Amino acid sequence: MHPLKLNPLSPVFFSVPNHRLGFDWYVNVTTAIIKDQEYLDFLDWLKKMGCPKTKLTLAEFSNTGRGMMATKDIKAGEVIVQVPESNLVTMKTLQSLYGARIARFGNKVNSHMIIALHIALLVQAPEKSGWLPYLRMLPKKFDTMPVRYPQELFDLLPQNAQAHVKKQKAKIMADYKATLQFLQSNSDLLTQPLQYEEYEWAWLVVNTRCIYLDAKKQVAADNIALAPMLDFLNHTHDAKTEGFFCTKTKSYKIRTLLPYKKGEQVFINYGPHDNCFILVEYGFVTPDNPFNYVTVDSNFLQLSIPGETPTAKKEKLELLDMAGYFGDYVLHRDDVSFRLLVGLRLRLINSFHKSSAATQLAIAQWHNVVSGELDQISPENERMVPVYVEQLCEEMLAQAKTNLGILARKKTTFPVMHLQQMWIEARDIILSIMDKIHRKEPL
Known part of the structure; x- marks a missing residue:
């Protein structure tokens, strides 16, 4: 995989005590607003893609890593992010690229597998894709994901988390093998052979950043999507948000039901999950999670x-x-x-x-x-x-x-x-x- 390096941060520091967060290392949070060239290029790319302006900016938080910070006060009920349908990466939007190929391959594919393959292929030839500004904003590695833990840390996971990780590893490997089978008859898509490490990275990009276009249909094969900008929002269990596809504007929107002050990190809610699930699926934990067991x-x-x-x-x-x-x-x-x-x-x-x-x-x-x-x-x-x-x-x-x-x-x-x-x-x-x-x- 070609490295997509990020420039050092150009920091503007804040100390933001967030009343919603209760664990010791979530208090007196240091925040650095990100103003590197990659982010500025990404914002310019979003503008060209038709994404409306928001009251959010990308920042590095000492407690949660990268996330979105309010640049102005946000009222309850405001739409905080709006992603045009043309900017969503879904099975539907990928039909023009892979539709006939997928049809010939049969029912051995799934949306996660194909979207991950698409991301991996974009990374192999990023300058040609038109998506380089987005690709540069993605994590370079997933060391906080338990599937990437060294054995000494894996052994310290709770028993249910260990079982979850083993299933996840098996799923990634199964999707990778199916992808290699798909590529046997579609080798022209490749710039170079697709290594497992490349595919695992892309698979984790999708797993940690995808949204469900219809939250009520989280098992639908074509329901997941990557949504640039929206996927920088972090999760906390007490965030109150609404996600919906607006047919009038042909865009996916996130509305917050809670107000935020300027300088606060703005969150979304991935659902009522305990920390073991959140850690294995997304690579972090939340403080005082009421769903823990x-x-x-x-x-x-x-x-x-x-x-x-x-x-x-x-x-x-x-x-x-x-x-x-x-x-x-x-x-x-x-x-x-x-x-x-x-x-x-x-x-x-x-x-x-x-x-x-x-x-x-x-x-x-x-x-x-x-x-x-x-x-x-x-x-x-x-x-x-x-x-x-x-x-x-x-x-x-x-x-x-x-x-x-x-x-x-x-x-x-x-x-x-x-x-x-x-x-x-x-x-x-x-x-x-x-x-x-x-x-x-x-x-």
Whole structure:
């Protein structure tokens, strides 16, 4: 991939305490307005492409990296970004370039794959594409993305994030292999062979920057788009925005429902996602995220329960799977997931022999508890549930403390700070649940 180098920043510094952000390293934020030649060329390119002026400018924030800053006060209800349809990169807009080729290839393509290929091809010959000003504004690398973490940092991710990363890696590789197959009969598109690293970079550009043209159809094959300028806006969970395609102006618009003061970073909202999801998909985390939770699937499977034979454990897990309650066992700040309580109640049935009448009665009672027809299988079973929830908490708390200790000895980088924040928040969730147990509050 040809390097698209950025010039050093021409900084204008601000100290912007943002009342919406609550974590320590989100306070007293230093901001440098970006006025390098690449950005000025990009603004000129946007003007030629028909993009209206905005009250936003690109800036480097000490807490979040690049994002958009308000150059004037913005009122609630204002449109903050407007991208003409001709400036959107979608499967529809790429039909003129690749439509016949895609049709010959069959149904082995998807919009993410094709848009990523398009970006990779533009980078191979940026001067010829007409999109060089935009390409120069894209990240040169994605070191904050867990899919790019070295093994030592990957090992410090929570278990659900690790599983998510593995799926993402498999998806990128599958799309790359499909792309190579597509290029076998379309080699004239290439300036040089497409290497995996080039395609991974382009795939991550699309993944971290795309929008859904219709937020209600996030699985539609032709629904994603790259939207220059709009894709510089960062996410926070408490931003309130509306995204919509305006048929009258033939453009995609973002309207903020919150006001912003001059000098503040302006955000959009990607949806109700926890920090593990946001980190894996976008490469950052948000402070005080109310959607955070702690996954204890592995700990649940490894629980050692006195008197539970391997055969009984296997049969119980099969029952959980058949009933739709296998996995996704989580702790929230204020409660334990119903799925985890369901799983523990079954695991805590003593003398489990499926052929016995007593066990069949206990299983029937368990089903009735799940459906809400009974409050408990037995007083003893219900008494033991918080005991084992606390055991799970203690195990996860020990892991959080260990990982925080390891991270404290590492050089401070964005990935290290992201991992620290996730484990601090996990620790706080665990301590909150343990406190409820000690105060004998309902779970």
